[in-house]
Amino acid sequence: MPTEFELIQQHFTHATPRTLLGVGDDAALITPSPGQVLAVATDMLVGGRHFFMDVDPESVGHKALAVNLSDMAAMGAMPRWATLGIALPKADARWVAAMSAGFMKLARRHGVDLIGGDTTRGPLNLCVQIIGEVPARQALRRDGAKPGDDVWVSGALGDAALAVAARNQRIKLKPADRKRAQQKLDWPLPRIALGMALRGVARSAIDISDGLVADLGHICERSGVAAVVAFECLPVSAVMRRYREAPVAQAALLGGGDDYELCFTAAPAKRAAVERTAARTRTRVTRIGRVIRAPEGACKVVVVDGDGLPVKATQQGFDHFR
């Protein structure tokens, strides 16, 4: 008779058509495609910290994979295989079934095989590792930005952080607005197609998980450059537009995090190519600023208003040890 533990493991045993040997041995065996290098990333989600404990478990499974897929998008990589480590406070089969369903639905949509994992008892924790493929010279790295590059961003920013602020009662949203912001927080859509299409077009890229200013700051540090961003150019949703004057909304826009949009830089000569790429992948992209030489070696991001005056920005992203 299977134990509860074995029953739960069954939720993570699925067909792995793109894999030589899937779940059930000491390790899975995968066959990398010739001519590609592998992109490898991992993200850990802690219950009560990265998601609210009362959230729909299907969205937890979705998000655990989505944030890892977003790292693949930011590298221009095609995601192929994932592993999942889970610690669960109790063997709650319904919760696990829903969580697994959310994970697997997104995995199938992107052709990702779940090839291994580990299930144990402990405070709620999901740790996903993702492996993707990309031609070595076409990977979108953080260290390729050059002075003169345009700065671009996909989608719209800040909605997820707005939802968190609403939940923490730092801002009051209309019910319909709150629902739409919450959707962005719980069900982020990784920009896989855009990332792959930007191979050979973008010079650097990152996904926005800690907030625009912090993440663009990472590109600047790694590339030894600085960036100027025009606040008024930042793409916002219809929801964000209604609250944009609130300081909380501005902070969400610049430093909120959990956006999982791509921020990338490209030479001005590539503007038409970027626009074509966006049209082809049906993704909104917006030019928001420019890469400049780092003044006195300070690789920072300056956000300016319509008059060219600096906007007070949250330079720091979300620091888990604050």
Added chain:
Amino acid sequence: MPTEFELIQQHFTHATPRTLLGVGDDAALITPSPGQVLAVATDMLVGGRHFFMDVDPESVGHKALAVNLSDMAAMGAMPRWATLGIALPKADARWVAAMSAGFMKLARRHGVDLIGGDTTRGPLNLCVQIIGEVPARQALRRDGAKPGDDVWVSGALGDAALAVAARNQRIKLKPADRKRAQQKLDWPLPRIALGMALRGVARSAIDISDGLVADLGHICERSGVAAVVAFECLPVSAVMRRYREAPVAQAALLGGGDDYELCFTAAPAKRAAVERTAARTRTRVTRIGRVIRAPEGACKVVVVDGDGLPVKATQQGFDHFR
């Protein structure tokens, strides 16, 4: 000024000489060797469950990697790259420095690059993912055992479980014995060299993490066979020999787990080859039983005493949801 979070991340940023792009981007980039497939495994260690909270943090780092390396050994794979996700209750730099030192020392010994990770606040949890390489046809799988195969095991069994039993006051050990058993529990040595040397020699393999009977049982299930093991043949340490008559010690030997030895099967014609392999890798190996046809389809492990009578064995391994 770096935050505590950034300071802690520095403990996990090391040279990655075997890696195209290491820590610091959205993903690492690795270049698989031609003609090899990749073996991928993950193991999650929860503080207070997989290790005692007051244990030497250096051993925690060692063990987190060791249990993953052991999965590579059981596949006959050469470990090459690892990622590490960590949740920490607080930013304790000393604890992290010691844990990281234990992890990295073992990584260097086996030529493994730490290529990525994620550090967050939360109940203590370490999730390691390991990637190794093996020629596709030579991987040691669980499903290759055939009736007539010898069953072999490396090293000595049960010491780690004996240490846990002593700590839980289910058995009393002499201080020197307890220290030696504790060493086995805290500092397991993965059998990488043996696993790689068994390519083309063993027909199936698994590492003993849940206990001999449970893990050999996994080989039997996957291979559609059964196995008979002679209790008196089981290899024991000098420590275990002194307590062997105690029921707790017998349970540790058969079902204790945390051994991280290899259990493998090989055709009798390969006996000399197995012995040579063991000598070459300076590993003790012991022939403990035989693979048989599954009687009435029951793929189970029977342990017999010197008179050929069944020993009551803990068929179940360590179930985290019991």
